[in-house]
Every structure is written in C-alpha cells, then in structure tokens.
Amino acid sequence: MDTKENYVIEILKTHNAILEGHFLLSSGLHSDKYIQCALVLQYPEIAERIAELLFEEIRNNFSMWEDINLVISPALGGIIIGQEVARVIGRNNNKKIRAIFTERTDDGKMTLRRGFDITYSDNILIVEDVVTTGRSTQEVIDVVKERNGNILALSSIINRTENENDLNFKYPYFYLMKLKINNYDPKICPLCKQGIKLVKPGSRKNF
C-alpha cells in the first residue's frame, strides 16, 4: 500500500467508518462490510486533506486536469468530497471551478435540480466517495451527456468494485484506495443463509 492508501485506511478505521455486518447496498447487493465516508468527511479539515490527496493522484496521472472547470457528484455521498476537490483544483489552477450535484426525483430518476446547469463548454470531473457497481456513476454520466457536457475523468476516494473492467467506462478513473469487500447477489448471499439481520445503512439510529 502506498502512503495515500495508508492515510485513507487509517483515517477510516480511526473514525469507525468501516462497519462489519450484513448490509444492503444502494446497488441492491448485500455486503459484509460497509464504508461510511461521511464519518470522516464530517471533519472539514480531513475532507480537505483527502481532496488534496485525490487531486495529487489526478494531477500526477492526468495531463488534462487543468481543463477541468466543473466537478459533479451524485447526492448525497459525493457532495462534500466533490466540493473539496473543486476547491483544491481551483486553488492549484487559479481558476473558478464549480461543484454541483445530481439528485434523484421522487420517482428515482437521477437529474439536475436547483437551477444547476451544464453546457458544452464544461469540462467535467465526476467525484464520488465510493464506487461499488458504477451504477450511480453511469447515471451521472447520462445526466451530463443529455446536456452535452464533456466528461474528462472519473474519481472516487474508494474503489470497491469487484473488477474495474466491469465498469466499462471509457474515461480515466482515479481513486485513492482500492478496497476488497465481498458483495453478494441477494439470491446467493451467505449472510442471508446464516440468518444474520440485514441492515440498510442510513436507516438505523446512530448509523
């Protein structure tokens, strides 16, 4: 593990942000662990530090980073880190960078609200906290494409996909930490078979 990865894993552990049990993910899959990034991002100085590390990862590997003028994240998980990454890019580029977010309508469709807009002149970095199946990433891509925005790259603090190639995105993808977590199809979930109570993160007190 490199130092960035170590920093993220240590900070997650310190704040009890890696939970063990039986979780229903927003993707519909079941999992034996759950990452609650909000527990570290609730501290602005940590959120800023993580954003700086993610920015360094992007800058060191992606020469077009200077073209980025818009950061977009899916609500709610991506909002804080998206805002901080936009701030860091702007500071390093002496440019005004916008940070906006997508959210779901009542019928579950991902969209832009609050008067946010995207145009053909926007060069976009997608920022998320955790990418699992890439479903929300794809939904953000769709929102951007419908508005003719230009996606340059994807990024997240944590990559917890089973297999990156499954994502099937044609954009470069940058992250700080790859985390191997077992995801299960509910039909064949061993935790269900053991009768362990399924928890939907966010739906329980203290969660």
Ligand SMILES: [Zn+2]
């Ligand atoms: Zn299960």
